[in-house]
Amino acid sequence: MRYRKLGRTGFDVSEIGCGLWGMSGWSGSDDAESLQAMQIAVDSGCNFFDTAWAYGDGKSDALLGQIIAKNKGKRLYAASKIPPKNDKWPASPRDSYQDVFPAAHVFEYAKRIRQNLGTDSIDLLQLHAWDDGWTSDPEFEATVAKLKSDGLIRYFGLSLNRWEPNNGIRALRTGLVDAVQVIYNIFDQAPEDRLFSVCRELNVGVIARVPFDEGSLGGKLTVDTKFPAGDWRGGYFGPENLAATVERVEKLKKIVPGGMTLPEMALRFILSNADVSTTIPGMRRHGHVRENIAASDAGGLDAGLLGRLKRHRWDRTPKLWSD
Numbered sequence: 473m474r475y476r477k478l479g480r481t482g483f484d485v486s487e488i489g490c491g492l493w494g495m496s497g498w499s500g501s502d503d504a505e506s507l508q509a510m511q512i513a514v515d516s517g518c519n520f521f522d523t524a525w526a527y528g529d530g531k532s533d534a535l536l537g538q539i540i541a542k543n544k545g546k547r548l549y550a551a552s553k554i555p556p557k558n559d560k561w562p563a564s565p566r567d568s569y570q571d572v573f574p575a576a577h578v579f580e581y582a583k584r585i586r587q588n589l590g591t592d593s594i595d596l597l598q599l600h601a602w603d604d605g606w607t608s609d610p611e612f613e614a615t616v617a618k619l620k621s622d623g624l625i626r627y628f629g630l631s632l633n634r635w636e637p638n639n640g641i642r643a644l645r646t647g648l649v650d651a652v653q654v655i656y657n658i659f660d661q662a663p664e665d666r667l668f669s670v671c672r673e674l675n676v677g678v679i680a681r682v683p684f685d686e687g688s689l690g691g692k693l694t695v696d697t698k699f700p701a702g703d704w705r706g707g708y709f710g711p712e713n714l715a716a717t718v719e720r721v722e723k724l725k726k727i728v729p730g731g732m733t734l735p736e737m738a739l740r741f742i743l744s745n746a747d748v749s750t751t752i753p754g755m756r757r758h759g760h761v762r763e764n765i766a767a768s769d770a771g772g773l774d775a776g777l778l779g780r781l782k783r784h785r786w787d788r789t790p791k792l793w794s795d
């Protein structure tokens with residue numbers, strides 16, 4: 473496993489981190505299997521874990537807390553997220569900062585997350601939704617400053633809305649944001665246009681999330697794939713998106729070099745970009761952990777393949793089903 477700096481936090485984070493959403497929010501999860509997968513990840517050098525209160529109402533924070541407690545001798549970095557008070561994804565410019573992240577709400581959830589993680593101070597606390605129109609609300613700055621001065625968090629981050637990578641740049645320019653979490657993968661290349669250069673300029677860490685486009689770049693979806701009722705992916709890979717996605721994935725499969733798999737190519741595409749600090753695949757299966765971590769050891773892709781992958785960029789705009 474290779475490591476990179478998470479921007480100005482100075483944390484040396486593993487190139488392959490671990491995303492916990494699926495472990496607590498999707499069908500097909502088993503806690504014992506998830507805990508084992510995380511332990512294998514730790515044993516293989518993974519030290520960065522992304523969770524959120526919203527993943528099972530504190531469940532994934534608590535699963536991560538168990539792993540932290542079991543590995544006291546190792547420095548594991550925990551990133552979690554404050555849920556929007558109005559429970560709305562994506563964030564809407566029609567709502568005010570006060571509607572979504574009033575101070576009492578932020579401090580209450582910071583307390584709950586610390587309890588579930590079993591840590592005094594959260595390494596990276598992110599807001600789970602963001603609209604740049606909220607940047608000038610004085611309570612935003614006051615809240616971040618107090619979270620830090622009270623020692624409740626070490627660093628502060630924003631998780632940007634799906635397919636809106638530029639809706640956060642104003643906030644980054646305040647200097648309050650130490651790391652940003654954004655969707656970046658073979659399809660979603662738009663963060664390269666503006667966001668990444670701003671992060672480089674300000675030394676803000678970049679967490680590339682959803683490296684497999686919620687699973688399509690794992691290569692197993694077909695036009696007949698169905699998800700059980702209540703599984704968020706049933707909406708995302710619904711009638712408007714599933715067939716179009718499968719068609720694009722099939723085109724990608726044709727250019728995977730011999731000896732490489734599609735998921736490996738997907739991760740190595742992301743890691744080829746030096747602006748990325750870490751990527752956080754959802755990996756709740758042992759086999760996936762081993763495969764994904766091997767992608768870090770294999771390193772970036774060659775320029776020829778990267779050039780071909782540029783042509784697979786797919787710019788999308790938020791839809792009712794996409795969050």
Ligand SMILES: NC(=O)c1ccc[n+]([C@@H]2O[C@H](COP(=O)([O-])OP(=O)(O)OC[C@H]3O[C@@H](n4cnc5c(N)ncnc54)[C@H](OP(=O)(O)O)[C@@H]3O)[C@@H](O)[C@H]2O)c1
Nearest residue numbers: 491492493631681682683684685686687690735753754760
């Ligand atoms: N708003 C936000 O802040 C936000 C939103 C979304 C995600 N996130 C974070 O980003 C993390 C990653 O995103 P995600 O989990 O939604 O999606 P993802 O990482 O793009 O995809 C996860 C899917 O990929 C599959 N997979 C993993 N490794 C694989 C491999 N080697 N080969 C084939 N398939 C593989 C998993 O299979 P299985 O189903 O078998 O496990 C799962 O279905 C989340 O866990 C969460 O921490 C944050």
